[in-house]
Amino acid sequence: MAEIDIRRVGKTYGKTVIMQGVDLTIRSGEFLVILGPSGCGKSSLLRMIAGLEEISSGEITIAGQAVNHLEPRERGCAMVFQNYALYPHMTVAENIGYALKVAGVAKAQRLARVTDVAQSVGLSEFLDRRPGQLSGGQRQRVAMARAIIREPKVFLFDEPLSNLDAKLRVQMRHEIRRIHNRIGATSVFVTHDQHEGMTLADRLVVMNKGTIEQIGTPEDIYERPASTYVAGFIGSPAMNLLPGRLSDDRRAVVLESGPRIDLPGPATGLNPGALVQMGFRPEKASLTAPGRGTIEARFDFVEELGAGRVYHLRIEDIPVSLHSEAKMKLAEGASIGLDLGHQNLHLFDGQTGRRVPLSVEMPQLAPTA
Amino acid sequence: MIERTPWLNLATHLILILGLVMILLPIWLTFVAASHDLQTVNTAPVEFWPGPYLLDNLRTAWVESDFGPKFVNSLIVATGVVIGKITLACITAFALVFFNFRGRMLIFWMIFITLMLPLEIRIVPTYAVAANALSPFQTLLDVTGITWAVQTLSGLQIALEWNLLNSYTGLILPLVATATGTFLYRQFFLTVPDELVEAARMDGAGPLRFLWDTLIPLSKTNIAALATIMFVYAWNQYLWPLLVVTDRAAYGVVVVQLSDLVPDNLTTGGGTPNWHIAMAATLMVMLPPIAIVIFMQRWFVRGLINTDK
Ligand SMILES: Nc1ncnc2c1ncn2[C@@H]1O[C@H](COP(=O)(O)OP(=O)(O)OP(=O)(O)O)[C@@H](O)[C@H]1O
Ligand SMILES: [Mg+2]
Numbered sequence: 097m098a099e100i101d102i103r104r105v106g107k108t109y110g111k112t113v114i115m116q117g118v119d120l121t122i123r124s125g126e127f128l129v130i131l132g133p134s135g136c137g138k139s140s141l142l143r144m145i146a147g148l149e150e151i152s153s154g155e156i157t158i159a160g161q162a163v164n165h166l167e168p169r170e171r172g173c174a175m176v177f178q179n180y181a182l183y184p185h186m187t188v189a190e191n192i193g194y195a196l197k198v199a200g201v202a203k204a205q206r207l208a209r210v211t212d213v214a215q216s217v218g219l220s221e222f223l224d225r226r227p228g229q230l231s232g233g234q235r236q237r238v239a240m241a242r243a244i245i246r247e248p249k250v251f252l253f254d255e256p257l258s259n260l261d262a263k264l265r266v267q268m269r270h271e272i273r274r275i276h277n278r279i280g281a282t283s284v285f286v287t288h289d290q291h292e293g294m295t296l297a298d299r300l301v302v303m304n305k306g307t308i309e310q311i312g313t314p315e316d317i318y319e320r321p322a323s324t325y326v327a328g329f330i331g332s333p334a335m336n337l338l339p340g341r342l343s344d345d346r347r348a349v350v351l352e353s354g355p356r357i358d359l360p361g362p363a364t365g366l367n368p369g370a371l372v373q374m375g376f377r378p379e380k381a382s383l384t385a386p387g388r389g390t391i392e393a394r395f396d397f398v399e400e401l402g403a404g405r406v407y408h409l410r411i412e413d414i415p416v417s418l419h420s421e422a423k424m425k426l427a428e429g430a431s432i433g434l435d436l437g438h439q440n441l442h443l444f445d446g447q448t449g450r451r452v453p454l455s456v457e458m459p460q461l462a463p464t465a
Numbered sequence: 466m467i468e469r470t471p472w473l474n475l476a477t478h479l480i481l482i483l484g485l486v487m488i489l490l491p492i493w494l495t496f497v498a499a500s501h502d503l504q505t506v507n508t509a510p511v512e513f514w515p516g517p518y519l520l521d522n523l524r525t526a527w528v529e530s531d532f533g534p535k536f537v538n539s540l541i542v543a544t545g546v547v548i549g550k551i552t553l554a555c556i557t558a559f560a561l562v563f564f565n566f567r568g569r570m571l572i573f574w575m576i577f578i579t580l581m582l583p584l585e586i587r588i589v590p591t592y593a594v595a596a597n598a599l600s601p602f603q604t605l606l607d608v609t610g611i612t613w614a615v616q617t618l619s620g621l622q623i624a625l626e627w628n629l630l631n632s633y634t635g636l637i638l639p640l641v642a643t644a645t646g647t648f649l650y651r652q653f654f655l656t657v658p659d660e661l662v663e664a665a666r667m668d669g670a671g672p673l674r675f676l677w678d679t680l681i682p683l684s685k686t687n688i689a690a691l692a693t694i695m696f697v698y699a700w701n702q703y704l705w706p707l708l709v710v711t712d713r714a715a716y717g718v719v720v721v722q723l724s725d726l727v728p729d730n731l732t733t734g735g736g737t738p739n740w741h742i743a744m745a746a747t748l749m750v751m752l753p754p755i756a757i758v759i760f761m762q763r764w765f766v767r768g769l770i771n772t773d774k
């Protein structure tokens with residue numbers, strides 16, 4: 097158990113700056129997920145915590161101790177890699193017990209620990225096999241066991257599930273969460289899969305091009321995305337964004353296409369007439385008869401999901417999507433009404449992309465900050 | 466696409482057989498010649514079938530050339546070269562691939578350049594160094610004036626000397642200092658995934674531990690290949706042992722000894738063309754490399770079949 101404090105950390109490769117001024121405190125024992133698209137610097141951040149990558153600027157402390165100049169083995173972290181990185185010439189038992197062997201633990205004791213840990217991840221029958229003779233899921237378990245056996249203060253995961261098929265991925269996800277709950281070590285999990293992130297995380301960090309876009313609980317991030325970037329990244333399908341201007345009384349948005357849409361509260365932070373983006377979640381809006389909703393749209397096509405459908409529509413020329421369980425037969429180009437759900441509207445600054453708080457939100461924001 | 470027609474099959478087989486004959490025929494002729502007596506060997510046309518004197522000829526050749534100690538010498542040299550070469554190649558490649566230090570590429574290219582300077586080309590300077598392995602340092606001291614300074618100050622004459630002539634060290638070292646093995650290892654080390662290196666670091670293994678616990682076990686087949694090549698290479702050396710060893714009785718190797726048995730203008734001036742004895746000796750000298758190749762072949766095959774690399 098250890099708190100990890102990341103203070104103004106930056107990373108440069110040669111002259112390229114890939115990360116700048118990252119501030120993040122990871123609480124002791126929490127499961128933190130770092131989410132972001134490919135190349136945003138998730139792995140780099142994780143590897144700086146692990147000690148595999150030099151920290152170019154700033155400071156990282158683990159359990160109060162600055163680790164900038166400590167070797168990986170001195171930091172008390174264990175890591176699970178994307179490609180498992182098992183030693184191909186060692187048996188499963190040797191793979192799991194290698195860290196103990198290096199640490200000089202006596203053979204009998206080592207064997208006992210290996211047997212224990214192998215049992216806890218369901219590998220007992222495979223101890224004599226080589227990694228090459230295991231399935232992907234079993235290899236993943238070996239990698240987990242290898243990390244668990246060291247009883248680390250910190251668990252680091254770099255997209256450990258991305259090489260597994262969908263079903264196994266869900267299964268391993270649950271297993272990782274179960275192990276975390278049992279051991280209680282601080283876990284940092286890197287992924288670009290939002291489902292993985294949302295389901296595993298106590299708190300979620302959304303990264304974008306080497307900076308942190310938002311930190312919060314999965315619920316926070318879904319309900320109150322801090323920027324259009326986060327809004328567009330979380331949720332599937334992503335949040336719909338419509339460009340417009342703030343009305344004179346700041347209580348509505350006048351869309352470029354003409355209609356005026358009332359906001360749940362006044363946007364006090366912006367000037368009247370400011371450029372804004374109005375967002376609504378596909379699953380929070382609903383279809384109505386033409387002329388009866390907040391806004392008119394035209395039908396494009398529909399995707400069947402089994403549990404519901406995704407309707408693809410156009411508001412003027414802007415494509416939007418809508419998730420609904422209603423089964424409707426619509427002809428292409430047919431006109432239809434959209435009820436946006438007044439309470440579920442989000443407002444973003446049209447210039448900076450940051451969220452604009454609507455005053456009714458204020459009491460909600462306080463406890464999560 | 467690999468085409469499979471009867472005619473093509475036949476043609477490929479013919480070519481294969483032709484190649485095999487070209488390789489095996491000289492060996493067969495050696496064997497045949499080794500099993501006849503002096504008259505038969507020296508009468509034309511060449512005999513194609515073995516005669517009854519093989520064991521006699523082998524015995525004569527063995528005794529006449531004093532092969533016992535020579536075989537021991539050759540084995541020592543070849544084994545020394547194999548061990549030295551593998552160790553050197555492994556650690557230099559390790560440093561070049563896994564460490565980021567200043568001048569890494571420079572060192573890499575310097576090693577690369579030695580590929581263009583095999584022992585035969587630099588044999589004279591190498592001999593000079595072998596005569597006194599410390600002579601480069603002596604020269605350095607002389608040129609910088611340190612020798613002179615020390616002599617005038619203390620009256621002591623600095624004379625560094627380490628003679629490698631007539632020694633196993635002298636026979637082995639120059640054959641070890643070549644780049645081939647380093648390249649083999651470098652290529653292999655480059656295929657080792659970064660994650661494996663990092664996993665070892667996370668597990669607390671230092672560089673040497675990683676080398677010993679992971680890289681060396683993974684490169685077993687490489688070691689087998691390199692050992693075979695280097696053994697045969699060292700065993701077959703002729704020019705260098707001929708130069709560096711003057712005390713043949715103590716440090717002579719089989720290949721040089723063998724050349725003494727081969728009748729040429731010098732030896733047959735008044736004597737006899739002892740081709741049958743020379744051929745019998747050749748058979749014996751060929752055996753160890755063949756044995757090594759056959760023995761090591763199992764490792765190659767195992768390495769090729771093992772796919773969990
Ligand atoms: N050794 C390196 N030298 C130069 N640039 C690098 C190096 N390693 C990473 N980068 C750059 O740093 C950025 C962040 O890389 P990083 O591996 O952290 O991304 P990531 O978020 O983990 O992406 P992915 O999801 O694809 O793994 C990328 O733009 C990458 O090109
Ligand atoms: Mg990555």
